[in-house]
Each structure stands twice: as structure tokens, then as C-alpha cells.
Amino acid sequence: MSLNPPIRNWRGRRVWVVGASSGIGAAVAKLLLGAGARVALSARSAPSLEALASGFSGDNTLCLPLDATRPEALLRGMEDIRGHWGGLDLAIFCAGTYAPMRAWQLDGEKARAMVETNFMSVVHGVQAVIPGFLAQGSGGIVIISSVAGYRGLPNGLVYGSTKAALINLAENLYLDLAPKGIGVFLVNPGFVKTPLTDKNTFRMPALIGADEAATRIVSGIERGRFEIHFPRRFTALLKLARLLPYALYFRLARAATGL
Numbered sequence: 001m002s003l004n005p006p007i008r009n010w011r012g013r014r015v016w017v018v019g020a021s022s023g024i025g026a027a028v029a030k031l032l033l034g035a036g037a038r039v040a041l042s043a044r045s046a047p048s049l050e051a052l053a054s055g056f057s058g059d060n061t062l063c064l065p066l067d068a069t070r071p072e073a074l075l076r077g078m079e080d081i082r083g084h085w086g087g088l089d090l091a092i093f094c095a096g097t098y099a100p101m102r103a104w105q106l107d108g109e110k111a112r113a114m115v116e117t118n119f120m121s122v123v124h125g126v127q128a129v130i131p132g133f134l135a136q137g138s139g140g141i142v143i144i145s146s147v148a149g150y151r152g153l154p155n156g157l158v159y160g161s162t163k164a165a166l167i168n169l170a171e172n173l174y175l176d177l178a179p180k181g182i183g184v185f186l187v188n189p190g191f192v193k194t195p196l197t198d199k200n201t202f203r204m205p206a207l208i209g210a211d212e213a214a215t216r217i218v219s220g221i222e223r224g225r226f227e228i229h230f231p232r233r234f235t236a237l238l239k240l241a242r243l244l245p246y247a248l249y250f251r252l253a254r255a256a257t258g259l
């Protein structure tokens with residue numbers, strides 16, 4: 001069911017991908033550039049953004065290297081986009097970091113880095129784009145969360161909390177912004193092979209490639225979905241697990257992960 005205005009044609013659309021230097025963000029940016037969109041690319045690594053942009057027409061790319069944990073950098077990025085393209089149609093917030101942690105490894109600095117990068121960067125990014133979207137009465141916000149936000153999972157300490165917070169943030173944003181013509185898209189991927197998951201030492205069930213993830217995300221946006229989750233063979237099980245009472249869920253989570 002379409003909860004957001006569907007997007008049928010990417011030609012000339014002005015898109016900002018924050019977290020575009022690798023993994024899912026880079027794959028989404030390439031897919032949209034290939035479909036004719038104009039894409040502003042942000043992340044800290046300028047050389048990676050330049051390398052991605054070099055494969056496409058200079059008219060359609062804008063490299064805006066920035067640290068998304070800094071609110072003023074995101075405000076400046078939005079100003080740059082407005083200066084070059086007159087405005088923005090879609091913002092995709094993809095910046096993320098992950099440090100696997102069990103309770104006895106809890107590290108305040110790593111936890112803060114995950115909260116700042118995964119959650120606060122999205123809050124500041126949304127704050128930067130909302131005034132323009134409200135003024136034009138259109139626009140879309142895409143938030144990359146994770147199935148790790150559905151329920152507590154071993155190794156997901158704090159990372160899962162940031163993703164649960166993003167799910168709640170997206171729901172709140174949708175309630176406020178949909179009546180004003182602004183789309184809000186919540187993306188909950190399962191395991192995707194990227195530099196972020198390359199550090200996992202366990203077998204990742206239903207692992208997919210970044211290009212497949214990008215295809216799912218873009219197709220979900222085109223259809224106007226609120227929640228875009230994939231791969232379904234994995235996310236369907238996790239959605240079911242969300243409904244279980246705690247006693248049963250904790251037993252199953254331990255048995256499934258062996259942790």
C-alpha cells in the first residue's frame with residue numbers, strides 16, 4: 001500500500017545521499033545517477049565521493065564531503081545544494097557505524113559514536129531539509145534503520161538502540177509530515193555485505209549484496225512504501241519474532257544465535 005507519494009521518474013530529481021562513500025549509500029547513489037537523477041554525495045571521505053562521481057556526468061553530481069555528526073555541516077550542505085540546484089527533492093540518510101558489543105564490553109566512547117553517527121546525524125539532517133520541504137510542500141526523507149532495531153539481539157548493544165530510535169523517529173516524522181505532502185520512508189535491511197558487516201565473525205543469514213539492497217530501496221521509494229524491508233525471507237521471521245512474548249523471544253534469540 002502506498003503511504004507516500006510514489007516516484008515514477010528519476011530524471012532531474014535532486015537527491016542528497018548522506019553516507020554515500022561506500023556500501024548501501026554508494027550503491028543507491030549509483031543506481032539513482034544511472035536513472036537520471038542529480039545526486040549530491042556526502043560522507044567524510046572526499047576521495048571516495050570523487051571516485052564515485054567521476055563515473056557520471058558532472059552536471060548530475062555534487063560532492064559535499066562532510067562529517068554528519070556536525071549539525072552546522074549538514075546545514076551548510078543543504079545551503080550548497082540550494083545554491084547549485086535551487087532545492088532538494090529527496091534526502092537519504094545512510095551514514096552509520098557499528099561496533100559489535102556484548103554487555104561486558106560496553107564502551108561509552110564507542111556507544112557515543114554510534115548514537116552520534118547513526119541517530120543524531122539523521123536528526124540534524126532532517127532538521128536541515130525540513131524548512132525547504134515545507135516551503136515547497138513536497139519532498140521525501142529516507143531513513144536507513146535496520147532490523148536490528150526491531151528487538152534486542154546479542155552483539156547489537158547500543159547499535160540496535162540507535163536503530164530502534166530511528167524507527168520511532170521515522171514513525172513520528174511520518175505522522176507530522178505526510179499531511180503536508182512530504183514523504184517519509186523507513187528502510188530496515190537485514191544483512192548486507194558492506195565494510196560495516198565485514199567485521200562480523202559470525203555467519204550472517206540471508207546475506208545480500210549492496211546492489212541488491214539498493215534495488216530494493218529504490219523500488220520501495222518508487223512504490224511509495226513507508227517501511228521498506230528486505231530480504232523478505234529473513235525480515236518476515238524477525239517481524240514474527242517481534243510479536244512473541246519475552247520469555248519465548250529470549251529463548252529463541254539465544255538458540256538462533258548460539259550466544
Ligand SMILES: NC(=O)c1ccc[n+]([C@@H]2O[C@H](COP(=O)([O-])OP(=O)(O)OC[C@H]3O[C@@H](n4cnc5c(N)ncnc54)[C@H](OP(=O)(O)O)[C@@H]3O)[C@@H](O)[C@H]2O)c1
Nearest residue numbers: 019021022023024043044045068095096146191192194196
Ligand atoms: N550492512 C548491513 O548489513 C546493514 C544492515 C542494516 C542497516 N544498515 C545501515 O545501512 C547504513 C549504511 O551502512 P553500510 O552497511 O553501507 O556501511 P558502510 O559501507 O560502512 O557505509 C557507511 C557510510 O556512512 C558514512 N559515515 C560514517 N560516519 C560518518 C560521518 N560521521 N559523517 C558522514 N558520513 C559518515 C561512511 O562514510 P565515511 O566513512 O567516508 O564518512 C559510509 O559512506 C548504516 O546506517 C547501517 O547501519 C546496514
